[in-house]
Amino acid sequence: MNQKIQRIENDVQDRNSAAWKKLCEYVDKVAQEEREEFSPLEELGQELFSQIYTLPESISKLKKVKKVWLYGSNLKRIPPEIGQMESLEYFDPYTSYSLHWFPYEITRCKNLKDSRVSTRALYGNYRNRMGFPDLTNNPVHYSGESVHCSICDKLMSYEETNQVWISLTVGTDVLPLLANLCSTKCKDRLPKPPEGYIQFPHKGGSALKQLPDEDEMLELEMMQQDKEGDIPTESTTEDNKASGNEAPVLLKLIRKLWEK
Structure with a gap:
C-alpha cells in the first residue's frame, strides 16, 4: 500500500503570467461564442499550456460546454466553479499526473456521464491507495478569503468550514473529492461512497486506514x-x-x- 502523503499546495498559479492571461481570454471567448468544447491546449499551445496549474474561476461561464479536454496537463487542481458548467457531459484530464483530487462541486454536473482520468494518480485509488493529505485545520484554500459550502452554498470563512475527503463516482471514474462543509447537517447529506472505498467522509492523514490495494x-x-x-x-x-x-x-x- 502506498501511504506517501502529498503536501497540499495553495497559490499554485502565477496569475500575472502570459499563459494565465491568455487562458482567461480563451475562457471568455468560449463563453461568448457559446462553444460546446473547451480545449485550452489547442488555443495556448504546449509551451503556455504547460504553465497552467489550475483553471480560472470564470469557467463558471461555460454554460454550453459539453466536452472538456485537459489531456497531458500539469494541472494540480480544479476550482469548485466547475460545478456551474451545467451542460458538461465529458471530462478528460487523462495523463494529468499532478491532479490528485477534485472539488466536490463537480458532482453538480448532472449531465456528466463519461470521463477519462489517470486513476493511479488519485488519492485513495484502488490500485495503490495513495494516501490522503490531512485536512485538519482546513488547509485547502482557493482564490479569495472565503469559500462556499459544497452542499448548501453558504458563504463561510476558512475558519468556519469543515473540509473532508469523500470518494464518489463521477462520470465513469471514482474520484477523491474535497468537500467544504458548513455544518453536521450538510455533512450528513453527503452520498455513500461505492464499495471498495472508504465508506465515510474523513480528514485523511497517515493514521487513516484504507482498504488493501490491488x-x-x-x-x-x-x-x-x-x-x-x-x-x-x-x-x-x-x-x-x-x-x-x-x-x-x-x-x-x-x-x-x-x-x-
Missing part, C-alpha cells in the same frame, strides 16, 4: 487459496484450460507479472 488484494486471495489448499497444480491448470475455466487467481498473478 497488489495486496491479490496476495490475500492467494494466501486464502493456499490456506484452503486450492492453489492450482500444473495438472489442474491444464484441466481448467481444457474446460475453459482457468483459475482466476493464477490469471491475476500472470497479469501482474506481465505489467511489471
Whole structure:
C-alpha cells in the first residue's frame, strides 16, 4: 500500500503570467461564442499550456460546454466553479499526473456521464491507495478569503468550514473529492461512497486506514487459496484450460507479472 502523503499546495498559479492571461481570454471567448468544447491546449499551445496549474474561476461561464479536454496537463487542481458548467457531459484530464483530487462541486454536473482520468494518480485509488493529505485545520484554500459550502452554498470563512475527503463516482471514474462543509447537517447529506472505498467522509492523514490495494488484494486471495489448499497444480491448470475455466487467481498473478 502506498501511504506517501502529498503536501497540499495553495497559490499554485502565477496569475500575472502570459499563459494565465491568455487562458482567461480563451475562457471568455468560449463563453461568448457559446462553444460546446473547451480545449485550452489547442488555443495556448504546449509551451503556455504547460504553465497552467489550475483553471480560472470564470469557467463558471461555460454554460454550453459539453466536452472538456485537459489531456497531458500539469494541472494540480480544479476550482469548485466547475460545478456551474451545467451542460458538461465529458471530462478528460487523462495523463494529468499532478491532479490528485477534485472539488466536490463537480458532482453538480448532472449531465456528466463519461470521463477519462489517470486513476493511479488519485488519492485513495484502488490500485495503490495513495494516501490522503490531512485536512485538519482546513488547509485547502482557493482564490479569495472565503469559500462556499459544497452542499448548501453558504458563504463561510476558512475558519468556519469543515473540509473532508469523500470518494464518489463521477462520470465513469471514482474520484477523491474535497468537500467544504458548513455544518453536521450538510455533512450528513453527503452520498455513500461505492464499495471498495472508504465508506465515510474523513480528514485523511497517515493514521487513516484504507482498504488493501490491488497488489495486496491479490496476495490475500492467494494466501486464502493456499490456506484452503486450492492453489492450482500444473495438472489442474491444464484441466481448467481444457474446460475453459482457468483459475482466476493464477490469471491475476500472470497479469501482474506481465505489467511489471
